[in-house]
Amino acid sequence: MATRHDTAAPLAKEGGAAPARPEVVRTTDERRRARMSRRWQRDMRWSPYAFVSPFFLLFVAFGLFPLIYTGWASLHTVELTAPTDMKWAGLHNYTRIFDDDFFWNAAKNTLTMGIISTVPQLAMAMGLAHILNYKLRASTFFRVVMLAPYATSIAAASLVFVLLFGRDYGMINWALHFVGGGHIDWQNDKWPSQIAVSSIVVWRWTGYNALIYLAAMQAVPQDLYESAALDGANRWQQFFHVTLPQLRPTILFTCVVSTIGASQLFGEPLMFDANKGASGGAEHQFQTLGLYLYEQGWVNQHLGRASAIAWTMFLILIVIGIVNYVISRRLRESS
Amino acid sequence: MTTTLTPTTGATDKEPGRLRRPKAARAGGTLHAGPLAYAVLVLFSIGSLFPLVWTAIAASRDNNRLAETPPPFWFGSNLAHNLNVAWNDANLGKAFVNTTFVAGVSAGTIVFLSTIAGFAFAKLRFKGRNAMMLIVIGTMMVPPQLSIIPLYMMVAKLDWTDQLQAVILPSLVSAFGVFFMRQYLMQALPDEIIEAARVDGASSWRVVWHVVFPAARPAMAVLGMLMFVQTWNDFLWPFLVLTQNGNPTVQVAVSALGRGYTPDQSLIMAGALLGTLPLLLVFAIFGKQIVGGIMQGAVKG
Numbered sequence: 001m002a003t004r005h006d007t008a009a010p011l012a013k014e015g016g017a018a019p020a021r022p023e024v025v026r027t028t029d030e031r032r033r034a035r036m037s038r039r040w041q042r043d044m045r046w047s048p049y050a051f052v053s054p055f056f057l058l059f060v061a062f063g064l065f066p067l068i069y070t071g072w073a074s075l076h077t078v079e080l081t082a083p084t085d086m087k088w089a090g091l092h093n094y095t096r097i098f099d100d101d102f103f104w105n106a107a108k109n110t111l112t113m114g115i116i117s118t119v120p121q122l123a124m125a126m127g128l129a130h131i132l133n134y135k136l137r138a139s140t141f142f143r144v145v146m147l148a149p150y151a152t153s154i155a156a157a158s159l160v161f162v163l164l165f166g167r168d169y170g171m172i173n174w175a176l177h178f179v180g181g182g183h184i185d186w187q188n189d190k191w192p193s194q195i196a197v198s199s200i201v202v203w204r205w206t207g208y209n210a211l212i213y214l215a216a217m218q219a220v221p222q223d224l225y226e227s228a229a230l231d232g233a234n235r236w237q238q239f240f241h242v243t244l245p246q247l248r249p250t251i252l253f254t255c256v257v258s259t260i261g262a263s264q265l266f267g268e269p270l271m272f273d274a275n276k277g278a279s280g281g282a283e284h285q286f287q288t289l290g291l292y293l294y295e296q297g298w299v300n301q302h303l304g305r306a307s308a309i310a311w312t313m314f315l316i317l318i319v320i321g322i323v324n325y326v327i328s329r330r331l332r333e334s335s
Numbered sequence: 336m337t338t339t340l341t342p343t344t345g346a347t348d349k350e351p352g353r354l355r356r357p358k359a360a361r362a363g364g365t366l367h368a369g370p371l372a373y374a375v376l377v378l379f380s381i382g383s384l385f386p387l388v389w390t391a392i393a394a395s396r397d398n399n400r401l402a403e404t405p406p407p408f409w410f411g412s413n414l415a416h417n418l419n420v421a422w423n424d425a426n427l428g429k430a431f432v433n434t435t436f437v438a439g440v441s442a443g444t445i446v447f448l449s450t451i452a453g454f455a456f457a458k459l460r461f462k463g464r465n466a467m468m469l470i471v472i473g474t475m476m477v478p479p480q481l482s483i484i485p486l487y488m489m490v491a492k493l494d495w496t497d498q499l500q501a502v503i504l505p506s507l508v509s510a511f512g513v514f515f516m517r518q519y520l521m522q523a524l525p526d527e528i529i530e531a532a533r534v535d536g537a538s539s540w541r542v543v544w545h546v547v548f549p550a551a552r553p554a555m556a557v558l559g560m561l562m563f564v565q566t567w568n569d570f571l572w573p574f575l576v577l578t579q580n581g582n583p584t585v586q587v588a589v590s591a592l593g594r595g596y597t598p599d600q601s602l603i604m605a606g607a608l609l610g611t612l613p614l615l616l617v618f619a620i621f622g623k624q625i626v627g628g629i630m631q632g633a634v635k636g
Contacts, residue, residue: 040538047539051455052467054448058508059474066482073484083488124379131375134368144622145380147629148387151614153568155590156607160386163393163600171389171406207383208629215630264480267570271590290480290571298575303484310481317478 067314074307083303093308097296103309105284106292109194113269113288114262117198122254124206129213130239143214146207157200158271162187165196187274190285197286200268205261209254216250217243252328259320263313266290289313387611393604394418417605421592425606426580430588431613434567437499437584441506442562446555449509453516454547458529459539468517474510483575490576501576502584506566512558519554519631520547557628560621567614585610 074093076086097103128146132139149157164171165186173183186196220243228238244251265288269280278295280287287295289309297306368376395414396407422428455461456468486505495501524547532542548555573584580591589610592603618625 043539045461048455048459048461048464051451051459051539051543052513055452055471055508055510055513056467058448059510062486062505062508063474063477063482066485067477069485069488070481073488083491127375128379131368131372134372136368136372136376140623140626142376142380143626144618146383147622147626148615148618149383151564151568151618152387152611153586153589153614154570155586156390156611157386159589159592159603159607160390160393163604164386164389169406174406203382203386206379211626211629218630260478264478264571266480267574267590293480294575297484303488307484310484314478314481 070307070310073304074311076304078302078304078307080298080301080303086304089304093305094312097305097308097312102284102287102292106280106287106289109280109285109287110263110265110289113194113198113265113286114259116195117201117265118255118258118262121202121206122209122251122258124202125209125254126213126251128206128210129217130243132210132214133217143207143211146210148207149204150208152204154200154204154267155271157204158268161196161200161203162272162274187272188282188285190283193272193281193286197265197269197272200272201262201265205258209258212254213247213250216247220246248328248331252324256321256324259324260317263317264290266294270294387615390604390608390611393601394421394608396601398599398601413601414605417601418609421602421605421609424602425588425592426583427585427588427606427609430583430585433499433582434585437502437506437573438563438566440503441566442559444507445509445512445562446559448507449512449516449558450520450547450551450555451543452513453518454520454524454543454551456513456517457520458524458526471510471513475514479571483572486572487575495576497577497579497582499582502569502573505572506569509562512562515558516551516554520551523554524550554628554631557624557631560617560625561628564614564617564625 073086075088075090077089077092078086132142136142165173167173167183167185167187170186172186173181176184184192186192224242224246225238228242233241269286269288269291270278272286273279273281275282278287278291278299280291293306293309293313296309297303391414392407392410394417396411397413397417452471456464456471482505490496490501493501528546528550529542532546537545568586569584570586570590573587574590577583577587580587583591589606592606
């Protein structure tokens, strides 16, 4: 029984005693092989889908479905106290928020704070990346130090900046006092407070973006610089005519990411408020759309209205994305 | 494998070769930095570190000293006391356990799912692969604020308010992770190794287990750290679902410290310091790898 019949199979066929036996062995073997190969094929065919499906299942459950449901909810009257009780309202939520001065105030604040946080942040990141791209001593040290703010949380960073920007005893007014400034009410005046909140964003993200630019700079082919140098380009010209054009996709990428981040600004202005409310300061001077959404949904308990704000933000982002795309297309064609 | 993961050392490797080029061609990555460059870098480093150091200084003082001019520039003697009070007031012990759990589960799941999905996108051929990859990249553009309202409804309906699974579940998926692992595996995992494993009769799962995971380990570590940092610092969603402060994450606990009418600033700073310290430690130890990981994710982005 224990002998390997498959090797002896041809012989066994000639003997009359047990003709069927090797046959059986061979067919189970074949069947096994066929089964294996079928399983193999099935494996080859379907396992890629098995590997990517958890991502898509989770994305549908926690990304796509909520996205669509938010749109649906924005057409209803929904209260936070009874989120399942939805009454059809048509476009009422949208007309309601568009008539709301606080919405436009929040939209304007989001735009201005987006500009004063994103533009200096990316410009400084570019400068830093350029410097880090030189041959440097302790370059790893500088990179890690510059990334340290990224490790701090919004909550902790905002609390520290509230103190630093304090009107009476804050470090920044104290330092400004020596150059003849000072006594700026960083929390209550419109522009100072917006600058202060934006500075938290700038502080946390400049180093991170610098690293992204640095990585892109290191991927620029060296011979481009060589030929530029042969053409007599100085260092500034090389930066403007070689580095920047080569970095265009990366710059665009960081612009898009920063724009999305800026449009969602929430934790920093929430924590910066002296009253820790969602109004963005006593006179809504730094209320962002994110805060306004939170105020409508969780303070005033109108989830339907909050959904309409969320979808409006989404539509604005799509428009920005299309504009971005068109501009980059134009730039590519013109060069 | 290792060279792709550490662009910082990779760059220095190339320097001897670059140095021999004519002087005029050395700009953009090869020129020695002058004193001005160092001055700028030192200035920026001070700017980066100052708020962190000052958090520690403020946390080591008592509240009255913070309300004086000039503000304190050096450490006081109240650090241990403030840390102790902040720890107890903000329920930070529980918050640390909670956050470690949440960030660990999220980071672990993201790394696992991203690796298998990234492997499929990088090395396997299947119908709809390119379209699916486009969708993955597209999902990175969808702002999370759009989904919080239905998610909140779901959580409310399931009666999960103040429970950790409400925080964990929506953070289990990361398009960036899939993208990151795909980029890594495309270059780090030669097709021949997979073919060899196939010839030996390995099923797809065995290939993943015995070939992909070992090859992807460095990238998995970097992605894990990045995702851990991200989940640890997550604010908006935990702030919305963990409302009672009985079961907070670190960020929610720290944010709650700032409330109240006459908040003790040095206590708040002590809490902020405690909330930041673990990640700063991670950075002090793995900073180089994290920097390398961010840069690696960036080049191909």
